[in-house]
Amino acid sequence: MPTIAVETKVIEDAVRTACRAPSLxxxxxxxxxxxxGQLRLFLDPSRVMDTDHSAREALISCGAxxxxxxxxxxxxxxxxHIDRFPNPNSPSHLASIEFMPTEFVTERDRRLAGAIGVRRTDRLPFSAVTEWQSIEAVVASSANRQAVHLEVIADDLHPRLKEAAQIAESFRSYDTRYQNELCxxxxxxxxxxxxxxxxxxxxAEGNRxxxxxxxxxxxxPERRLEIPEDHAKVLLLSTDDDTRADALAAGEALSATLLECTMAGLATCPITHLTEVDAARDLIRSLMDYDAVPQVLIRAGAVPVTEKVPPPTPRRLLSEVLRLRGYGE
Structure with missing residues (x-):
């Protein structure tokens, strides 16, 4: 594909926006x-958690x-135009991206990009989603672009999710490395x-x-007291296998899902700790309607419209994450 020149300022703005993606x-x-004229994405091994043994969580973050x-x-x-894992001899090289100008920018393109700046990870309880069926169809079609499955966990199975959370926490309670990383x-x-x-x-908020x-x-003081119990929809992203490519694809689907939910006016919270521990991951797998590998769960729900939007979580300086010449110089 012929390379079309893209101004550096356009790339800088896009990378700055891309780095608003959620990460562990x-x-x-x-x-x-x-x-x-080519942009390359690399995994930074120095920022992979010691407890993220296969770098699966980091790859999901990079996919987002x-x-x-x-x-x-x-x-x-x-x-x-994205070429994923283009160099078998460089496992940290996740993607090479080249660009072609489009004839026009759609209103949906602008709204999706705007959702990146609005989205927050919200760990407080949510109200139930009204008219979920109309939202679900759009979310599912966006998430499935990279052969990632999206399933909505039935509300009556949410107690099993809490059981999985308890399993994960019990396994991690005496894991010194995990607790040190968390702190x-x-x-x-x-x-x-x-x-x-x-x-x-x-x-108290976490218990709700x-x-x-x-x-x-x-x-x-405890917040969002008008929602005494969480009524979020819980979405599950899964893949047919558990390779590095599957983790990257799950991250891309995570981004698509979060942005669609944000455009629909919903609050979201990615949940990955339930798939970090094998026993909890197996329990999640038993709740699925098909044979696949659970990668990420997402809580989605409504929050009070009068509530003040929290400030965005800070990110690293652009100069620390974007190089305009050789990687690792």
Whole structure:
């Protein structure tokens, strides 16, 4: 495909937007290289959790950033042509992207890109979603682009999800490395990485959700008391296999799902700790209607319209994640 020149400023803006993607503990495990009109995405091994043994969580995070990048470039008038895992000898090289100008930018392109700036990871309880069926069809069609399955976990199975959460927590309660990582990424030491204090939930708030990851609990007045119990829809993204390519694809589907839900006015929260522990992952698998590998769960629901939107979680400086010449120089 002939290379079409893209201004560096367009790439910088798109990468900055792509880096709004969610990542495990806001670790942001990506590096970008723009050179010769081609943008490359790399996994940054230095930002992979010690407990993320296969880097599956990091790959999911990078997949979400890759899809955010595609959305941002579409809104800027460029179609992305993505070659995933282009170099078998470089496992950290996740994608090479080249661009072709589009004839016009649709209103949907603009709305999707706008959703990136609006989306937040919301760990508080949600109200039930009205008219879910009309939303579900759009979300499912977007998530399935990369052969990722989307399933809505039936409401009557949510107690089993809470059981899976309890299993995951019990397995991790005496895992020193996991607990140390959790404390490190939630400590107020940096403003550009990790999970800020404002995004954490208290023990009482977490109990009202039941399936969220247990973080170090802040001490503050309980919020969103008008929703005494979580009534979120729980979506499951799964793949036919559990390869690196499947993890990257699951991340791309995660991005698509989150943005569709955001455009529909829903709050969302990705849930990955239930698939980090084999026993909990097996329980999730037993709830599925088909044979596939659970990758990510997503809570989606309504929140009070009068509630103030929290500030965006800070991200690393663009100069730290984007290189305009050789990677690793």
């Amino acid at each position: 503990h806001n670790s942001q495990p990506w590096q970008w290289l723009f050179n010769g 950033a890759l899809d955010h990048l595609r959305v941002a470039m579409a809104a800027a008038g460029w179609q992305s 490190w990424w939630t400590a107020p030491f940096e403003s550009w990485q990790g999970i800020p204090y404002s995004a954490l939930v208290s023990a 959700v039941g399936i969220g990851r247990v973080f170090p609990a802040p001490h503050r």
